[in-house]
Amino acid sequence: MSNNNYKFEGWQALGTDSIEGKLEWREYEPKAFAEDDVDIKITHCGVCASDLHTISGGWGAVDYPQVVGHEILGEVVRVGSAVKHVKVGDIAGVGAQNDSCLECGQCKANREPYCDKGQVGTYAGKYYREGPGKGAKSYGGYANYHRAPGHFVVKIPDGLDHAVAAPMLCGGVTVYSPLKQYGAGTTAKDVGIVGIGGLGHFGLLFAKALGANVTAISHSESKKADAEKMGATRFIATHSGKEDDFKPYKRSLDLIVCTTNDVNMPILGYLSLLRPGGNLILVGAPEKPLPSLPAFPFLMNNVHIGGSAIGSPTIIKEMLELAAKQNIKSWIEKRPLEDANQAVVDMHNSKARYRYVLVNTANGGKL
Structure with a gap:
């Protein structure tokens, strides 16, 4: 051939x-x-x-x-x-x-x-x-x-x-690319990674390598020890996806890279973690459309949602x-x-x- x-x-x-x-x-x-x-x-x-x-x-x-x-x-x-x-x-x-x-x-x-x-x-x-x-x-x-x-x-x-x-x-470059584009370790000092899986584990490793303070965000504590070994200094468990899970960490991140494919991810909760000017970047690709979102959280907090490919x-x-x-x-x-x-x-x-x-x-x- x-x-x-x-x-x-x-x-x-x-x-x-x-x-x-x-x-x-x-x-x-x-x-x-x-x-x-x-x-x-x-x-x-x-x-x-x-x-x-x-x-x-x-x-x-x-x-x-x-x-x-x-x-x-x-x-x-x-x-x-x-x-x-x-x-x-x-x-x-x-x-x-x-x-x-x-x-x-x-x-x-x-x-x-x-x-x-x-x-x-x-x-x-x-x-x-x-x-x-x-x-x-x-x-x-x-x-x-x-x-x-x-x-x-x-x-x-x-x-x-x-x-x-x-x-x-x-897997590595899918998270490295937005970390780099959105200033991880430089303009974005505090970075969150949603989902500790094939993509998310690279997010933690590379965010740390680029000099950011890294927060792991996962629906349960099951991967907390692993996340800490990968470079996370803080861990947020979003058990219910309700506001109470996010409240203590409000406006503490500059950038979040979201690796989950979960169509029911608590996007408004993630957005509440961002400081004004912050970005939530999606790299996971759910098989169904995401739920509709109200405009006010974007307007009143000057936060942005975007995506990045490979x-x-x-x-x-x-x-x-x-x-x-x-x-x-x-x-x-x-x-x-x-x-x-x-x-x-x-x-x-x-x-x-x-x-x-x-x-x-x-x-x-x-x-």
Whole structure:
């Protein structure tokens, strides 16, 4: 399937019941190789909640078959002539975005996730740029090889553990990006992270690394000890989601990054924690619309609600360098790639503490 002597094979979702652990290992045809492409022999791939929302159809109709996984890391085995920043033999990674137009104002300003023509997902996308791969589907990292436009391939810094780095490529940068954009540790000294899960644990680690005072916000105390180990100096439990839970902490935060997918999250409670000028940024993506909100809390408190998606290759590179420098460690559990179905079921049942990483031992990954 390539003029190199390797086949593209991966765990394929063939229908909505794939979420029950029914992925099937099959061969597939990647996009046709272009001179700005890179092929990666995958050793590690993180398991992200987005993978589950996609294979189950929770975010909408799916063009099956799909190979999910967008926290891809491995060895570069083929490089197009137009690619200069990685070479064969390098260890490189790809996050949740695989392509964009590369020409609009957003792309030129290193804001490729917000491309005017739309981003191409690392899976469940279709390539639209002119070239041999135009119109082809994108396939992700629960697989043995991955082909991606070189612009979205990031070299992994030396000294960063590969299993630790993989889930940073989507999970890590999804929180790092808004923390950076909204001034965590500089203009936003006091930062709250809602939800202590795959994304939230990165929020705590990176907010602390950026120099902020960090508050963990969770519906129960069950993860309090973990949150403190990750850098939280304060913990707010929102058992009931009622005003009393939030009252003692009113107007004590400059920025909140909310990672929960809970459609019933107490948004007004979170907003009450912000000082005037503060921002509540959503990075979780509930499968249903959020409840309607009154205007007055926004008007009378000068607070803002917004959203943020993944991160550009430039931001991913910056985050990985910070992780290498400060020795930031994702809290992970390694799982063999051949056990992908069980990992999906366990992730769906909220067993991950706090990120599963599929390890492809056949390609040299170490369990």
